[in-house]
Amino acid sequence: MAKGGPPLVGITATKSGDFxxxxxxxxxxxxxxxxxxxxxxxxxxxxxxxxxxxxRSTLDAEFAKGGVRNAFLPTLIPExxxxxxxxxxxxxxxEVFWVTHSGDAEVGDRLALRPTSEAxxxxxxxxxxxxxxxxxxxxxxxxxxLRAEIKATRPFLRTSEFLWQEGHTAHETREEAEAEAGRVLxxxxxxxxxxxxxPVVRGTKSEREKFVxxxxxxxxxxxxxxxxxxxxGTSHFxxxxxxxxxxxxxxxxxxxxxxxxxxxxxxxWRLIGAMIMVHGDDKGLVLPPRVAPLQAxxxxxxxxxxxxxxxxxxxxxxxxxxxxxxxxxxxDSRSGLTPGFKFNDWELRGVPVRIExxxxxxxxxxxxxxxxxxxxxxRVPFGEIASVRSAxxxxxxxxxxxxxxxxxxxxxxxxxxxxxxRLVESGGFVRAPWCxxxxxEGRVKDETGAxxxxxxxxxxxxxxxxxxxxxxxxxxxxxxxxx
Amino acid sequence: MAKGGPPLVGITATKSGDFxxxxxxxxxxxxxxxxxxxxxxxxxxxxxxxxxxxxRSTLDAEFAKGGVRNAFLPTLIPExxxxxxxxxxxxxxxEVFWVTHSGDAEVGDRLALRPTSEAxxxxxxxxxxxxxxxxxxxxxxxxxxLRAEIKATRPFLRTSEFLWQEGHTAHETREEAEAEAGRVLxxxxxxxxxxxxxPVVRGTKSEREKFVxxxxxxxxxxxxxxxxxxxxGTSHFxxxxxxxxxxxxxxxxxxxxxxxxxxxxxxxWRLIGAMIMVHGDDKGLVLPPRVAPLQAxxxxxxxxxxxxxxxxxxxxxxxxxxxxxxxxxxxDSRSGLTPGFKFNDWELRGVPVRIExxxxxxxxxxxxxxxxxxxxxxRVPFGEIASVRSAxxxxxxxxxxxxxxxxxxxxxxxxxxxxxxRLVESGGFVRAPWCxxxxxEGRVKDETGAxxxxxxxxxxxxxxxxxxxxxxxxxxxxxxxxx
Numbered sequence: 001m002a003k004g005g006p007p008l009v010g011i012t013a014t015k016s017g018d019f020x021x022x023x024x025x026x027x028x029x030x031x032x033x034x035x036x037x038x039x040x041x042x043x044x045x046x047x048x049x050x051x052x053x054x055x056r057s058t059l060d061a062e063f064a065k066g067g068v069r070n071a072f073l074p075t076l077i078p079e080x081x082x083x084x085x086x087x088x089x090x091x092x093x094x095e096v097f098w099v100t101h102s103g104d105a106e107v108g109d110r111l112a113l114r115p116t117s118e119a120x121x122x123x124x125x126x127x128x129x130x131x132x133x134x135x136x137x138x139x140x141x142x143x144x145x146l147r148a149e150i151k152a153t154r155p156f157l158r159t160s161e162f163l164w165q166e167g168h169t170a171h172e173t174r175e176e177a178e179a180e181a182g183r184v185l186x187x188x189x190x191x192x193x194x195x196x197x198x199p200v201v202r203g204t205k206s207e208r209e210k211f212v213x214x215x216x217x218x219x220x221x222x223x224x225x226x227x228x229x230x231x232x233g234t235s236h237f238x239x240x241x242x243x244x245x246x247x248x249x250x251x252x253x254x255x256x257x258x259x260x261x262x263x264x265x266x267x268x269w270r271l272i273g274a275m276i277m278v279h280g281d282d283k284g285l286v287l288p289p290r291v292a293p294l295q296a297x298x299x300x301x302x303x304x305x306x307x308x309x310x311x312x313x314x315x316x317x318x319x320x321x322x323x324x325x326x327x328x329x330x331x332d333s334r335s336g337l338t339p340g341f342k343f344n345d346w347e348l349r350g351v352p353v354r355i356e357x358x359x360x361x362x363x364x365x366x367x368x369x370x371x372x373x374x375x376x377x378x379r380v381p382f383g384e385i386a387s388v389r390s391a392x393x394x395x396x397x398x399x400x401x402x403x404x405x406x407x408x409x410x411x412x413x414x415x416x417x418x419x420x421x422r423l424v425e426s427g428g429f430v431r432a433p434w435c436x437x438x439x440x441e442g443r444v445k446d447e448t449g450a451x452x453x454x455x456x457x458x459x460x461x462x463x464x465x466x467x468x469x470x471x472x473x474x475x476x477x478x479x480x481x482x483x
Numbered sequence: 484m485a486k487g488g489p490p491l492v493g494i495t496a497t498k499s500g501d502f503x504x505x506x507x508x509x510x511x512x513x514x515x516x517x518x519x520x521x522x523x524x525x526x527x528x529x530x531x532x533x534x535x536x537x538x539r540s541t542l543d544a545e546f547a548k549g550g551v552r553n554a555f556l557p558t559l560i561p562e563x564x565x566x567x568x569x570x571x572x573x574x575x576x577x578e579v580f581w582v583t584h585s586g587d588a589e590v591g592d593r594l595a596l597r598p599t600s601e602a603x604x605x606x607x608x609x610x611x612x613x614x615x616x617x618x619x620x621x622x623x624x625x626x627x628x629l630r631a632e633i634k635a636t637r638p639f640l641r642t643s644e645f646l647w648q649e650g651h652t653a654h655e656t657r658e659e660a661e662a663e664a665g666r667v668l669x670x671x672x673x674x675x676x677x678x679x680x681x682p683v684v685r686g687t688k689s690e691r692e693k694f695v696x697x698x699x700x701x702x703x704x705x706x707x708x709x710x711x712x713x714x715x716g717t718s719h720f721x722x723x724x725x726x727x728x729x730x731x732x733x734x735x736x737x738x739x740x741x742x743x744x745x746x747x748x749x750x751x752w753r754l755i756g757a758m759i760m761v762h763g764d765d766k767g768l769v770l771p772p773r774v775a776p777l778q779a780x781x782x783x784x785x786x787x788x789x790x791x792x793x794x795x796x797x798x799x800x801x802x803x804x805x806x807x808x809x810x811x812x813x814x815d816s817r818s819g820l821t822p823g824f825k826f827n828d829w830e831l832r833g834v835p836v837r838i839e840x841x842x843x844x845x846x847x848x849x850x851x852x853x854x855x856x857x858x859x860x861x862r863v864p865f866g867e868i869a870s871v872r873s874a875x876x877x878x879x880x881x882x883x884x885x886x887x888x889x890x891x892x893x894x895x896x897x898x899x900x901x902x903x904x905r906l907v908e909s910g911g912f913v914r915a916p917w918c919x920x921x922x923x924e925g926r927v928k929d930e931t932g933a934x935x936x937x938x939x940x941x942x943x944x945x946x947x948x949x950x951x952x953x954x955x956x957x958x959x960x961x962x963x964x965x966x
Contacts, residue, residue: 034607036557037564038594043607044555046622053553070536072527074519074644075558075596075627076580081520094586097559099596102631102643103577111521113558113582113596124517124526133817139529144558148585160585161557334616 010348014282019226026276027155030285030349040153040160044269047349050293051272052163056142058195059165059267062187066180068138068167073120075146076111082119085245091212092116095147097160113146118213118238118264121168122246129260131251132172136180140167145268156273157230157483164268170248170260174239177261181237184265185218188233196275197288197399198222199407200232201429201478203454208438214264215239221454221478223407224277227427229453229480232274235265278403279373285350286373288399289392296322296329296388297351301339301358314357318367318385325386327353347372352395353388373399411478417466420479424450430479433463433472440467450479493831497765502709509759510638513768513832523636523643527752530832533776534755535646539625541678542648542750545670549663551621551650556603558629559594565602568728574695575599578630580643596629601696601721601747604651605729612743614734615655619663623650628751639756640713640966647751653731653743657722660744664720667748668701671716679758680771680882681705682890683715684912684961686937691921697747698722704937704961706893707760710910712936712963715757718748761886762856768833769856771882772875779805779812779871780834784822784841797840801850801868808869810836830855835878836871856882894961900949903962907933912961916946919957923950933962 011029013021027033032048035041044052060070076099083089097113100106114120121139129137142165149160167184171177185202192198200220210217214236222230242248243259252258279286289295300315302308315331322329332342339356346354356368366379369388373395380387410428414420423430430450434440444467445451459475494512496504510516515531518524527535543553559582566572580596583589597603604622612620629644636642650667654660668685675681683703693700697719705715725731726742735741762769772778783798785791798814805812815825822839829837839851849862852871856878863870893911897903906913913933917923927950928934942958 034610036559037561037603037606038557038559041557041559043557043603045611046552046554049554050552052555069529069533071529071532072535072646074521074524074526075629076519076521076524076644078520096586097582097594098584099580100583101581103579103633111580120520120526123520127517128528146558150586161559163555 010344011282011284015225015280022280022282023277024155026280026285032272032276032285033155035155038160040149042155042159042161044163047293048272051275051287051291052269054291054293055191055195055267055271056165058191059187062191063138063140063167066138066183066187067136068140068169071139071141073114073117073124073141073143075114075143077114077117077120078109079112080109081123082112084119085213085242088118088213088242092147095149097146097148114143115147116145117141117143117166117168118242119246122242122248122262125168125170125260126247126249129170129248129250132253135250135260136169136171136176138167138169138180140165154273156269156276162268162270164266166264166266169263170243171262172250172252172260174261177239177263178237181216181218181235181263181265184263185220185233185235188235188265188267189220192220192222192232192271193400195288195290196271196278197396197403198232198271198274198278199400199404201407201454201456203456203459203478205234206438206441206452206455206477208441209452211236211264213238213241215241219454222274222278223410223429223480224274224483225406226277227410227481229429229478229482230270230274230277231453231482232271233265233267236263238262238264278406279399280350283344284348286399287350287352289352289395292350292352293328294330294349294351295327295392296353296355297346298322298329298331298355298357299339299342299346300331300333301356307359310362311357311359314362314382318355318357318382321385322388325389327386327389327392352392355385355388371395413460413476414466415463420444420450420466421448424448424479424481428480429453431460431476432466432479433476434474435465435468435470435472436474437465437468440465443467444479448479449481451482452477453480453482454478493827494765494767498708498763502760505763505765506760507638509763509768515755515759515768516638518638521643523632525638525642525644527646530776531755534758534770534774535752537774537776538674538678538750538754539648541674542670545674546623546650549621549666549670550619551623551652554622554624556597556600556607556624556626558597558626560597560600560603561592562595563592564606565595567602568696568725571601571696571725575630578632580629580631597626598630599628600624600626600649600651601725602729605725605731605745608651608653608743609730609732612653612731612733615736618733618743619652619654619659621650621652621663623648637756639752639759645751645753647749649747649749652746653726654745655733655735655743657744660722660746661720664699664701664718664746664748667746668703668716668718671718671748671750672703675703675705675715675754676883678771678773679754679761680879680886681715681754681757681761682883682887684890684937684939686939686942686961688717688937689921689924689935689960691924692935694719694747696721696724698724702937705757705761706890706912706963707757707966708889709760710893710964712912712961712965713753713757713760714936714965715754716748716750719746721745721747761889762882763833766827767831769882770833770835772835772878775833775835776811777813777832777834778810778875779836779838780829781805781812781814781838781840782822782825782829783814783816784839790842793845794840794842797845797865801838801840801865804868805871808872810869810872810875835875838868838871854878896943896959897949898946903927903933903949904931907931907962907964910964912936912963914943914959914961915949916955916959917957918948918951918953918955920948920951923948926950927962931962932964934965935960936963936965937961
């Protein structure tokens with residue numbers, strides 16, 4: 001360690017050896033997040049929040065294309081309002097944080113901290129929607145949801161407050177609402193693959209696993225390297241389940257009053273957890289380049305003052321060229337730290353590209369360019385340093401392809417209950433015929449711990465239900481244990 | 484009213500006649516915001532939120548220039564932590580919302596809903612800051628603050644939860660922290676004038692009016708048309724008041740441990756309230772063009788199907804030309820509504836530029852362009868429609884100049900206590916010599932309702948204190964009643 005330098009403590013667990021410990025170390029040591037003083041709550045540090053801001057900006061642009069606008073809802077919801085849709089409410093009750101006092105005064109109707117905003121949004125929608133002219137109404141909220149977690153919490157994956165977006169739409173017809181739910185799911189899948197390089201399976205949740213209050217829940221699911229599935233996002237067709245109790249009624253084109261058709265949909269900072277798990281390695285974080293807060297770091301190498309001036313001048317030139325090419329770049333000019341220390345530090349933080357420039361490179365006219373995901377080294381002429389920009393597209397494609405290969409290798413078919421149980425035990429998705437009954441689904445869950453994660457669009461059809469042997473009509477679901 | 488059209492209910496109060504009622508009607512009828520089901524809480528609708536997003540984006544760019552990064556802190560703060568800085572805590576106690584239960588279980592240490600994040604941020608900073616290498620640390624949080632309002636609430640101005648940003652920095656030296664607080668205040672002033680066209684007075688708060696826990700509070704104040712002052716933003720030099728109790732200590736360059744020097748600073752959605760009050764008129768909202776969600780609306784005018792096709796084609800061309808020039812533009816193609824109805828609707832919503840195009844305009848080759856702030860009409864050749872882009876800069880300057888003239892006419896000097904009391908009664912800022920004693924300040928407040936809003940930078944010096952007659956050494960403060 002260099003004199004005066006901070007201790008760099010790398011990741012001491014391996015991804016294959018102790019996945020859970022490895023994950024926690026990456027989150028904390030790459031400084032994405034930290035534990036808040038309240039158990040189960042998390043602080044997002046600037047590098048972590050920057051990834052969230054990048055996703056937000058991409059999703060905002062996608063949502064805007066579909067006519068969605070952002071707005072703000074307060075954190076507090078009266079208990080009486082939250083309970084108006086009884087089934088929905090029952091689903092959240094054990095997790096709700098309750099405000100009972102303001103200052104020394106007791107509040108009358110207890111106030112819930114938003115576990116989700118359907119109740120509050122739809123109370124407002126009922127006021128705002130009068131006629132077909134007010135439809136479709138599409139509003140998205142970037143906020144947090146608060147749900148007291150009783151199980152063991154985990155940064156990004158299971159926390160009692162999480163950053164997310166929740167979109168809520170209202171439509172004139174069932175068809176329009178159903179199409180909306182489908183379109184948003186496709187947007188989610190595209191952003192996950194296009195920004196985070198995480199391949200997902202698109203499909204539908206079973207009745208048992210759907211969002212309480214929804215008619216149908218569409219979902220995108222991903223497979224983590226430890227063999228557990230992760231729900232990446234959901235898009236719900238709500239039918240008129242909320243518009244009836246909340247009175248969201250509109251005068252149609254014939255001036256007949258009708259309840260609106262609705263959808264709601266969301267993704268959370270869980271996406272960042274998935275990104276860490278899917279791409280990280282034993283050295284630490286590996287950031288998909290499009291969401292990386294910093295995309296390229298230039299590490300100047302010198303051992304005396306004379307070389308320093310020349311190397312730093314070149315580093316400055318390369319920085320300017322990279323920025324001009326639209327690359328988020330930085331020169332690590334920290335004094336008193338060795339190049340080796342800096343290499344390890346930036347690898348731990350997952351920066352996609354490292355550029356080394358020292359006296360020998362000045363002579364050869366080339367920089368050493370190291371890509372984080374495969375740790376490959378190349379020599380790039382100084383004048384072509386802007387090629388880092390297009391190299392990042394290649395990196396993205398390689399990371400996505402590797403993750404897709406992993407997803408495929410971890411998705412297997414089972415024709416019998418015994419095979420299902422055995423495959424579930426070893427992790428991954430298990431595709432198996434199912435008759436459609438909640439009883440069979442429940443048996444699998446109780447006996448193997450695997451639930452139906454998603455019934456894929458266009459999946460294989462037919463076969464005998466692995467649980468009861470009755471013929472199955474629909475597409476075979478993917479079973480797995482999950483986060 | 485056109486057949487099938489919604490009723491347009493314009494503003495029924497006048498700005499000069501019943502300012503308070505006028506304000507509320509503009510907020511609600513221009514659809515910037517609405518009341519939430521919990522008293523004192525507000526929902527921000529898409530047009531209102533869009534203004535907030537515009538301010539956020541401008542401030543983010545400004546903050547980034549100063550090395551500030553964004554991050555996320557959770558909503559809940561344990562009571563034990565919040566109370567660590569006793570004076571600070573005492574200032575918030577009556578307003579804190581307390582969570583006592585999650586689900587059916589009682590929580591141990593009560594959890595406060597964030598009234599402000601000093602305590603939580605600094606608990607984290609104490610963990611993150613080890614040495615001078617970690618400084619300066621500059622993080623900003625876009626979140627909400629929750630403070631139960633007992634007084635009458637008002638949209639944007641006094642609500643129990645409000646959107647804001649809070650920046651928190653830590654530095655090696657007092658000088659650097661003081662400079663930071665000053666630089667942020669200047670950024671605030673520049674954004675308020677440059678984006679919202681609201682002139683502000685920069686200066687310092689008195690000891691009595693400063694943020695509890697700060698060594699010194701810098702502030703920007705504005706004057707509203709009803710004669711009441713509005714605090715637009717504050718920037719606090721915290722000294723070591725928090726770093727000592729929270730243990731934010733760093734090893735300096737000589738490896739000696741020292742408490743860091745700190746600042747915190749924030750602006751809230753109050754800025755939107757100020758914008759409404761300063762620029763609005765009896766027709767409704769008047770939006771400064773740079774923050775307007777929609778900057779130009781094209782209203783096609785036709786009375787038969789033949790004209791319709793030609794007019795709509797031209798409207799489409801103008802729309803394309805405006806968008807190509809970077810103007811946020813829209814064609815109001817709603818059917819069944821008269822042009823007059825549409826004009827009133829867009830005036831109520833404050834859209835800066837209205838462009839009318841009808842059959843006669845097609846013949847003359849010119850559109851009628853109406854600017855919202857002065858309701859001036861001009862004829863602009865179709866080919867020059869992109870001039871709307873530069874016209875908006877002129878609009879901004881005119882709105883700022885008008886607001887500045889109003890501020891100046893509402894700022895008067897008083898040499899005696901009687902004059903001060905009389906001028907306070909009629910509204911506006913009153914500049915008056917003050918000896919600096921809290922007793923004299925308190926007497927003015929108790930007897931006239933005016934407090935020291937700000938001690939302006941570079942203000943007039945000297946004179947006899949209006950309250951006690953003793954000579955005053957410092958610059959004369961501005962007294963006013965305020966929001």
